[in-house]
Amino acid sequence: MNADTSKTPAGSERLPVDHDVLAGLADGPRRDFRLRGRAFAGDPALRQPADDPSLEAQRSATTRAALELGKQGFPAQSLPRALGGQEAFAAYVAGFEETLLASPSAQIKAGVQYGLFGGAIQHLGNAAQHERWLRAVMAGELMGSFAMTEIGHGSDVAALGTTATYDPATQEFEVHTPFRAATKDYIGNAARDARAAVVFARLITRGVDHGIHALFVPLRTEEGQPLPGITIEDDGYKGGLPGVDNGRIAFDRIRVPRANLLDRYGQVAADGTYTSDIESPGRRFFTMLGTLVQGRVSLDGAATVGAKLALDIAVRYALARRQFAGADADEETTLLDYAQHQRRLMPALARTWANAAAHESLLGDFERVFSGADDTDEARQTLETRAAGFKALSTWDALDIVQECREACGGQGFLAENRLVGLHQDLDVYATFEGDNTVLLQLVGKRLLGDYAAELKDVDFGGVARYIGTQAAEHSLYRTGLASAGRTIGDIFTPALNARRIRSGKLIGALLAERVRVMVAQLAGDLRPAAKASPEAAAELFNRHQHELIEAARAYVEMLKWEAIDAQYKQIDRAAHPAEAKLVKRLRDLFGLSLIEQHIGWHLMYGRLPMARARQVGPAIDRLCGLLADNALDIVEAFGFGPEHRRAPIADGAEAARQDEARAHYRAGRAASTWPADEKAIYKSKMAARRRR
Template identity: 55%
Template structure:
């Protein structure tokens, strides 16, 4: 097959590219070229591309345009026919170019030379996936994880010492949380940081093989230091997981006591030097503890403004939730990119003659082709709107506009819900678009197979999707339990009995609609009401509430 996909337009993952590709199709296109046939559309039926783009881009439109301009630069395109070693060095050079452009300065408060626009920072980051996803994820490791840990878990002393070289990439860093034996269960990591009051140092140690830090970007080659999550032990008491700044290389050489292993070739994202780190009684100064939420005095006395160890741990991890928020947005951008490619191709590629027996039909005129792409397009639009809400919630917390404990809990729950659904949507969409483009979709130059390879790990990045959804379920069930906490035993028993009887008679989700038909006196009017957005939200909310209630009763 010699057919190739049409060139992807600049910023092909914006709403304009997708909306233009899915405009109304002319019924008579016998004398027009494949491209022209979809450009001449009656103004009354034309999609307002600029308006739709503004709606989808939301509050941080300018930052998204900025991110797209970088992604569209050929200097940031995903390379082909390149070795893992060359890809890693290319990605590092590209990351330095980003640093020269003051990339991610928006994440910093004004007191540190930034603009205090964390939402805008992530909006631009999401768009980088349209270039080389390896660059995006390496930027995420450096700025979104390593620098963010110093910013949010450290104090002024740490900011002055390490943030500037981190942002300029003079100090490439590693985010050392995940271990071979512990991924999502961060509270149980095996790495220890034992305080020695005689030398006022923490001793960082990997006591067994499963405590080795694993899958760490920048670890195999480029990282000079790591923020290491370890069990803080002082005066014989374990105070739980805290974060420590630990140098790992100097002048390109691995420091004594530090062991490095290269993870080697991966299924995708081979521009990132993932590796393992282990520590053999590596000593760091007491001041290398990132001590915003917990500190150790010279004599070994531990102190924290948050008395509860569980709440303290949750607070520390919530400060780093931006990884899930940004991955959700990047996954949606990847789905948009894939749809931009596949829908554009479907408006130009022709196959089989129409009723005249002469003119071939474009793929998008076939109902089967519409059925495989349009639902994914609709889901992607919906996900983009949901991501905008998530980004707004993130910005309110991290900019200080609305940093409350309740908002942080809501943000954590929303991120844990959207990251799985967005990453799964991206993988489903990219695969469907690949198939919809036939053999042309399998050619590496047309992006789709490489995009799937690079996005595949998103389903387990920042927590396995299924585990994250369990976190959401736990939160919802907890809220349901709280709604009944003021009832006595008798009240609860009566309530459960009444609700169980109600649920047992709920055979279909249309029961309420049938009642509406009786109230309105017209089935047609009832059916028309399904298009009402408020009713749709009410139906979905009622469905969610019903599922939570049924699950709660089943568990009892």
């Protein structure tokens, strides 16, 4: 079926896209699971109450929604087949992300229950522990928490202070919070619902600290009272996600059986002997944490769903809302007809489409690793790096896009009933969930430097000399400003000065990749002295270049996201679907050129774009924004949301009804003899008469 064209302005250049084809591209290869998640999210019974803002009312509604997800069997899809699951790892995540449409609180609470608490048991535990706990967790019958973060340590998991000391006399672990900063904090489900937790603590046995391991620790009685030795505090009101009962947990030398250690990567025998198949403590730690990457993957996708929702509301409002008179005295101009409004929303639409395409590629990586199709160290490291980087940029993008959409809807966007303010509040913490975004980009940057060093280590000495010589010559060329006399990237790909040439996919890809290459090479050169420096001097040198490291990582992730939407465009059968291919190409070009415009100073300083071509970027973006505005409704309809998902009156008839009423009023009034004369018209007529005299 084709999208409704009744709102398409006369003289537009709207592409006649097929709605089903475009929706298939928007949803990706796991569309069936997304549709199922979307149907779940549309159930009115799962919404948070709008008329009762109390924590208890919000938490109670959120708990019902999270438990219903388990009852309907969603989480069980990712279980091992031996436990009745399908091992559909990526498909489950794709469907789960759509639950944000019911409410972000429901999505996060369910993520804590099934993705973190259940996921930790599944990926860190053994078969007996799966049989003992996992079925009940994934059915929502055993509510739990993921107790990793502490007041004093969040992103630095290796430095957690909670201890789990083994006592061979009783074959138990003593779990203890030695100081206030070691209290587990911001733990989802802890304040109200959790009966148990997977607790991350320093495993100590026979006088040796073996680093961070996870244990299953009961927290409450069946009646909901904290067990002896366990103190639970309520985090109370937060800036968003009111339905999630975050809390603090402290342990006063409580005891759990040896069998409660989730021992996939480290085992403790009855006599206290520690063994592990991974000899290196560092490698063991990162392997263990790598199994928990699902949280970052799902946040990347959920944030993108949130951005889609905001854009769906803002675009529909911009097509209905009219402001300032146009050529027709009775017909004001729609917001989306204004070039600046297009500049506000269309780049955000392109960025969101690119983020969705990149997320689908990330889900592919996730599926290959967790299904065992490619469970190598390299594949896991790549997945962890991409998940960290994608999550960081997508959650930041979502916040920026929701805020832009809120402002683009004016005062109507500030009303709670239109979702945008609440959505921004709820998504705010996504920027620090599962790792602070800035710290995650540092992880990506370190991986880039490691890859860069690995590429150089096998090059012969002559090759290194040639490489360094080439770099030196290149930097000399651009530093002296002679690049304009030679051939820059812009010259190679754009022999003619026009907007179409600047939209070349090869040019955009080359510029984005070249920026990453130069930034990483320059950073590696700046950090080279650290190899021979003292630990203190090396740390100080690294700290001085931390900003450059993070910016290089950001450039790398931006390049990957552009490559994902470029790959999507290239995979479309252009003969069968020419309009859809052209639309995706426009989205791709706008996303890429927006990135280049954002960093235009860098491309000019390093001579990658000559000035004449750089001046073409802005006009090309303006042209693309205008073209995409003609298909804006098609694009947001492809997201597949209905009124039951938007729940924003301004996007589903309220604004259109007001505009229709106003137009009818003015038309009827002007046709009546009693309609007052317009003083401006009288004045203009008077001035014209004077000029004629």
